[in-house]
Amino acid sequence: MIPVDSFDLKMLAALQDDGRLTNQQLADLVGLSASQCSRRRMRLEEAKVISGYHADLAGEALGFNLIAFIHITLATHSPDNAKKFRALVNRVDDIQEAYSLTGDADYLLKAVLRDLKSLSDIVNNVLMPHQSVAHVRSSIVLDRLKESAKLPLKELQR
Amino acid sequence: MIPVDSFDLKMLAALQDDGRLTNQQLADLVGLSASQCSRRRMRLEEAKVISGYHADLAGEALGFNLIAFIHITLATHSPDNAKKFRALVNRVDDIQEAYSLTGDADYLLKAVLRDLKSLSDIVNNVLMPHQSVAHVRSSIVLDRLKESAKLPLKELQR
DNA sequence: TAGAATGGCGCACACTTCATGCATCAAATG
DNA sequence: CATTTGATGCATGAAGTGTGCGCCATTCTA
Incomplete structure (x- = not known):
């Protein structure tokens, strides 16, 4: 540091x-x-x-017209399940970001996709069938209000 | 295009x-x-x-040790409320990303913060008191499994 | 199908940018 | 007070940038 x-x-x-x-x-x-x-x-x-x-690429210009957030709850919180789920996440390119969270859901995934079919594919054919996953809830992004992804450095003074 | x-x-x-x-x-x-x-x-x-x-800056190296996702439900879905909420979001620097969503919550915010006090500040002193906001539910990021934010261009072939 | 037009290409080249050696200077150290 | 330490600006050779130009292949047109 x-x-x-x-x-x-x-x-x-x-x-x-x-x-x-x-x-x-x-x-x-x-x-x-x-x-x-x-x-x-x-x-x-x-x-x-x-x-x-x-x-920074414009997804829309390249045919990525859909952003989805996917909340995941694991079947059990065993280390084995967590490990398998991590492996799954890393295998799927459409999942851009993945976080483990406190609260209702265990994981939050962000996927950037071409269309609803791609989302359906991921949810129904990749996530749901996976043995470690107990529950999947996906939300589609309607609008991006803010997407700077920039740290508020103004605040800092050392 | x-x-x-x-x-x-x-x-x-x-x-x-x-x-x-x-x-x-x-x-x-x-x-x-x-x-x-x-x-x-x-x-x-x-x-x-x-x-x-x-x-891409390493938040930890600059004292940003906490990432939180905050789900927001508006009091009513009136255009006026939506507008006020957008203004709020743009005023707060700690909110890096904001999306309006389908599903349970109306908005999903991502905040990068220094500590739990900052989160408490935002939730209790900024979001909750705002008249347009009906419900706030925040989740803390325990671990970042993936954070590439890169489009899977491999898939593309034209 | 011949000739023209179009557009993408590499090369050359003038200009800009990069990174490092060096001397200077100020603050910290003993 | 002398020395060390480290940050700084300047100078400079090497590398990178973007544009003009001629070349070539493909497409268009009569």
Whole structure:
């Protein structure tokens, strides 16, 4: 857990917005030289504060027109069942995100799919038949109000 | 909706994994010249197939140790209530993602927070008191099984 | 079917960006 | 007070970027 000063925070916020910013652009934004930005960026990358850079693709433009959240309850909470379920989740590419949760459901999955048939396939042919799974409840996304996935770094001051 | 060929798909998949790939690296990966990759990339960006590039930050390294999913049910489904709720969601920085859903709950929020106190603050002081909100149910993330947020482009063939 | 038009391609090249060596400076250390 | 430590800007060679150009294959047209 390396120290992160206010220059670093400004850089992180900027790179969160635009991951392809040039060191020179970064320099102009935060008030350092480009070379220093280069060095700081490498430092943050090596320390895994920046875990990676990703292009954000428009799913609709590529035929992914459906987002679904799927709540899963396991049959029993045995380590064996949990392990099998994890393996299942990792095997299915359409499942983009998966979390184990407190509360009613044991797991929450996010799937990005082409259409309702794909959802039906996953739910009825992949999830439901799996022996570790006791209960499946899926919800379809009607609208995305917010999808920044950006940390509120403004709040931070060290 | 511009046409996307197999070269484009390879580039998109690669840039999804590493958003700072060089045109030359891209060229080596997909089997084109760097100049052509530059042109194709610009085309995909202009057409908004690539909607942006983002640095992925490690929340834990910055003190965000808690992820919560919050299910919201509105008091009534009036346009006015929906509008007020949207405004609320956009005002709160800690809410990273927000979706309107089919099913039991009307909205699903994802919040990335520092600690349980922050969650309590949001739920009890921001969401619950809001007149449009009838019911709030929050679940804490115990474990992230998968968090690629990457589209399964392998499937695509045009 | 011949000729023209179109569009995708690689190469060349001027320009920009990158990362590292180096000297400087300020703060911390002994 | 002398020394060490580490962050900084500048300079620089190497690498990356994007555009003009000519080439080629495919498609269109008469």
